Amino acid sequence: MTLPQLSLVCIGFGHVGQRLARLLTEIAPRLDFGWRLVAIGTRRHGSVVDPRGIDVTRALALIDSGQPLDRLDPSPRQRSGLDVIRQAARDLADEAADGRLVCVESTVLNIDDGEPALSHVRAALEAQMHVVTVNKGPAAFACDEIEAMAEAVNRACLFEGAVMDGVPVFNLVRETLPAVRVDGFRGVINTTSNFVLSALERGQAFDDAVREMQARGIAEADPSLDIDGWDAAAKTAALVNVLMGGSVTPHQVVRTGIRQVTAADIGEARARGRRIRLVASAARHGGAIEARVEPELLTPDDPLAGLADTENALYLRTDLLGDIGIVQREGNLTQTAYAVVSDLSRIAVRLRDETRR
Amino acid sequence: MTLPQLSLVCIGFGHVGQRLARLLTEIAPRLDFGWRLVAIGTRRHGSVVDPRGIDVTRALALIDSGQPLDRLDPSPRQRSGLDVIRQAARDLADEAADGRLVCVESTVLNIDDGEPALSHVRAALEAQMHVVTVNKGPAAFACDEIEAMAEAVNRACLFEGAVMDGVPVFNLVRETLPAVRVDGFRGVINTTSNFVLSALERGQAFDDAVREMQARGIAEADPSLDIDGWDAAAKTAALVNVLMGGSVTPHQVVRTGIRQVTAADIGEARARGRRIRLVASAARHGGAIEARVEPELLTPDDPLAGLADTENALYLRTDLLGDIGIVQREGNLTQTAYAVVSDLSRIAVRLRDETRR
Numbered sequence: 076m077t078l079p080q081l082s083l084v085c086i087g088f089g090h091v092g093q094r095l096a097r098l099l100t101e102i103a104p105r106l107d108f109g110w111r112l113v114a115i116g117t118r119r120h121g122s123v124v125d126p127r128g129i130d131v132t133r134a135l136a137l138i139d140s141g142q143p144l145d146r147l148d149p150s151p152r153q154r155s156g157l158d159v160i161r162q163a164a165r166d167l168a169d170e171a172a173d174g175r176l177v178c179v180e181s182t183v184l185n186i187d188d189g190e191p192a193l194s195h196v197r198a199a200l201e202a203q204m205h206v207v208t209v210n211k212g213p214a215a216f217a218c219d220e221i222e223a224m225a226e227a228v229n230r231a232c233l234f235e236g237a238v239m240d241g242v243p244v245f246n247l248v249r250e251t252l253p254a255v256r257v258d259g260f261r262g263v264i265n266t267t268s269n270f271v272l273s274a275l276e277r278g279q280a281f282d283d284a285v286r287e288m289q290a291r292g293i294a295e296a297d298p299s300l301d302i303d304g305w306d307a308a309a310k311t312a313a314l315v316n317v318l319m320g321g322s323v324t325p326h327q328v329v330r331t332g333i334r335q336v337t338a339a340d341i342g343e344a345r346a347r348g349r350r351i352r353l354v355a356s357a358a359r360h361g362g363a364i365e366a367r368v369e370p371e372l373l374t375p376d377d378p379l380a381g382l383a384d385t386e387n388a389l390y391l392r393t394d395l396l397g398d399i400g401i402v403q404r405e406g407n408l409t410q411t412a413y414a415v416v417s418d419l420s421r422i423a424v425r426l427r428d429e430t431r432r
Numbered sequence: 433m434t435l436p437q438l439s440l441v442c443i444g445f446g447h448v449g450q451r452l453a454r455l456l457t458e459i460a461p462r463l464d465f466g467w468r469l470v471a472i473g474t475r476r477h478g479s480v481v482d483p484r485g486i487d488v489t490r491a492l493a494l495i496d497s498g499q500p501l502d503r504l505d506p507s508p509r510q511r512s513g514l515d516v517i518r519q520a521a522r523d524l525a526d527e528a529a530d531g532r533l534v535c536v537e538s539t540v541l542n543i544d545d546g547e548p549a550l551s552h553v554r555a556a557l558e559a560q561m562h563v564v565t566v567n568k569g570p571a572a573f574a575c576d577e578i579e580a581m582a583e584a585v586n587r588a589c590l591f592e593g594a595v596m597d598g599v600p601v602f603n604l605v606r607e608t609l610p611a612v613r614v615d616g617f618r619g620v621i622n623t624t625s626n627f628v629l630s631a632l633e634r635g636q637a638f639d640d641a642v643r644e645m646q647a648r649g650i651a652e653a654d655p656s657l658d659i660d661g662w663d664a665a666a667k668t669a670a671l672v673n674v675l676m677g678g679s680v681t682p683h684q685v686v687r688t689g690i691r692q693v694t695a696a697d698i699g700e701a702r703a704r705g706r707r708i709r710l711v712a713s714a715a716r717h718g719g720a721i722e723a724r725v726e727p728e729l730l731t732p733d734d735p736l737a738g739l740a741d742t743e744n745a746l747y748l749r750t751d752l753l754g755d756i757g758i759v760q761r762e763g764n765l766t767q768t769a770y771a772v773v774s775d776l777s778r779i780a781v782r783l784r785d786e787t788r789r
Binding site: 098102105106107240241242243246247250251252253254255256375376378381383388390395396397398399400401402403404405407409410413416417420421428431 | 604611770773
C-alpha cells in the first residue's frame, strides 16, 4: 500500500519545529506517511517557500549558523507567517485541494489574545490545509469556532501537543473513551513551575531553576508565563473547552502562580509531610464550569504530590470509569515534537480512509 | 446518519455480562451503535438463542430469581458455549456475513490453557463474528494465531477489558501512540492482590480482604488465581504479546504471588517508609523479553508505591516518550463492562468506515 504523502508548511521553527524536522527524519521508516517540507515561516530566521521541497539538512544548518532561511528560497522575499501560508496555498493548490497540505504551527503564544497562532490556524483552514499545532491558543481562545471551520472545509485541526506534549490527552478521550463524560480534572501540567517547586525542595534557588528550564528549551520564551500560571491557565481552558464542552478563555481561569511561593513555605510543607504543587483543575457546578490554577498543599496520598521535576499528570473525573490518570514522567522537546508526529499520523489515517471510499 | 446495529452473542453471563447488559441500556442514548441481545450461553443459568432478540429485562430477572434462561428460548435445549456460537451463526447468517454479529466472551479463565475462552474465540471468528472479550486467555495464550485469524476473516478481535478494565491500555497504544516502540512496562494490575496488601497495611486479616473482593465480584471465582499471581501473569503475557510483539504464555512469566507476604513483612516495610506491592513487569534483554510478577519492596518515590486498594497503574517504557503511565483509581464491575462498550464502539466505527467506502 502506498503511504499518504504529506507536504508540511511550518509556521514557527524554533526548538519544537527543528526537533520535529530531525525526529521525522530519524523515525521515517516507522511512519505511516511520507512527508516533505515545502515552506517555513519564522520571525527570526527568515522564510522559505519551495513547492519542490526544502532540503531539511540545509535548513537546519542555516539556522545553526545564524543565516536566514531565505537563502533556500527560489525567489526570496520578506514574509509574515500569514504570507507564507497564503503563498504555499497558491503554489501548492493541488495538494491543498487533495488534503495533503498540512500547516504545522508552533509560534510563541501571546496570552492576551491567542495570537498569532489563531490567525495562522484560521488562514490555513481557509486555504484547505489540515492544521497541527502545539499551540494552546486556538483551543484556549476559539475552540468552537476553529472546530466548526475545520468541519466546514473537511480538514483536521489537531493540537495534541498543547497539553502534556506527546502524551495523549485529547486523543486519549476522543479515540479511546467513547461515551464517557468528563466531569472535571486535576493535574500538574506546567513543567517549568513543577521543576521550580522541586528545585526549591532541594534547596536550589528559584531563578537558577527557571534558567535551567530556559536552557533546556522547556520554559516559555517569557518564563513569567509559566511562573504566573498563564501557561497552565491556557492549557486548563483548552482542556475545559475540548474535553468538557466548555467555553472559557485563559482569562476566565481563576489563577495564582508560584511567584509568591518561598523556600520557607516549601520547608514548612515538607516538615508537615506535605508538598506544594501548582494544580490545574476544573469541575462542573450545576451548569457552570469552574476552572482554577493555583498552588495547593497536598497530602502524600494525593496522586499529584509525588510528581517531581519535569513530571506531569492529568487525572480526569469521568462518570463511567471514575478518576483515571495519564502520567508523563519526562518532558522534553522530543516529546513535544512527537505530539506533532502523532497528529500527522491521524491525518494520514484519515486520508487513507478517504482514499479507500 | 443511521447507527450501525450490532447483534450480541454473550458467552458467559456472570457479573460482567449482567453489568454490561444493564450498562448498555443505561447509556444507550450516548452510544454510536444500536444493539440487541440474540444469544446467551452460560454454564450455570442455561442458554437462549433467539434471532428476534432477547428481552434483556426478563433475562436479568430470570437469573436474579435462579431460573434458567432456557425459558426465553423458542426451542430450548442443552447447549455448550460452542453450541450457542454455532447455532447463532446459523440462525443469524446474514448478520454474520454483514459483520454485525459480535461474540462477547466473558467466561471464567482456566489458567492451564486459556480455555474455554480460546475455543469460543476461534469458533466465533470462524463463524465470521467480531469478538470482544474481557478474557486474558486469547491474548495470553494464542495472540498471534487469533490476530491472524481475525485478519483472515476481516473481523475485529478486541480485548480491552483483559487488563485494567475499561481504562485504555491496548487501545491507548494502538490508537494514540503511533510509531512509538514499547520496550517494557511495570505495573500494579491485579486488584485483589493490591486490595489484600492494602488491607494488611490497615491491620485487616488476609482472608477477610479476599472475601471482601469476592463479595464485590472483583476476585476471580478461584481467588488463588489472584493471590498466587496467575491473574497478573496472564495479563503480563497479554501485554508482552500485544504491546511488545513477544510470544510468551502465563507459564513463562517468572511468578511469585503474595501468599507468603505476612503482616510482619508489611509492618517492617512501613517502618522503613516502604510499601510492598505485587509488581508485573517486562523488559527486553537483547532479543529476549523477560516478564515477571512478584512482590516488590518500593520506595515512596516509586509511582507504584502509592497505589492503594483497588487502584491499578501501568507505566510503559517507550523510546520516544520515555515512561508514561495510565492510572485507574477505582476498579469495579462498571469499569469492566465499559471495556466491552469501548470495544463495541470500535467495531461500530469500523462498520461505519466500511459502509462509507
